[in-house]
Amino acid sequence: MSSKNQLFRRQPTKELALEIINRFGLKDFNDNHNFARQDLISLKTVETVRELKSELEKYYLPCKARTYLNDLNCKNVITILRQIVKPHGYVVYSREKYIRGDKFIIYQLIPSEQRFYRPISIENNKEGGCLVLFD
DSSP states (O other), rough: OOOOSSSBBOOOOOOHHHHHHHHHTTTTOOOOOOBBBHHHHHHHHHHHTHHHHHHHHBOOOOOHHHHHHOOOOHHHHHHHHHHHGGTTTEEEEEEEEETTTEEEEEEEEGGGOOOOOOOEEEEEOOOOOOOEEEE
């Protein structure tokens, strides 16, 4: 019994995912190079993903295709990358980086199992206060 996907009519193929990954300047699923939105401009990623719009529409549900595939920009194409690689066991990991006072978001494609979550832990101490630990 297959579960209904809220985003896709059918799961995107690994070949389509690889095609999208290549548009981001990455060689394959295991390419761990970082990229930022500035890189997407120089690579013309938005324009090249737009060329795949008709192919992507075959996989997305019609209402989701309207939401995600129209008016493409750097933010949208990163969302599309996130959605396309997730069924194949990968996530787009992001973190902030400051370079000469300017904030950038750096992205990297990693296997889902490498993604880690370290919550803030709060411990009560003897004096009745609390200690907040950031691991």
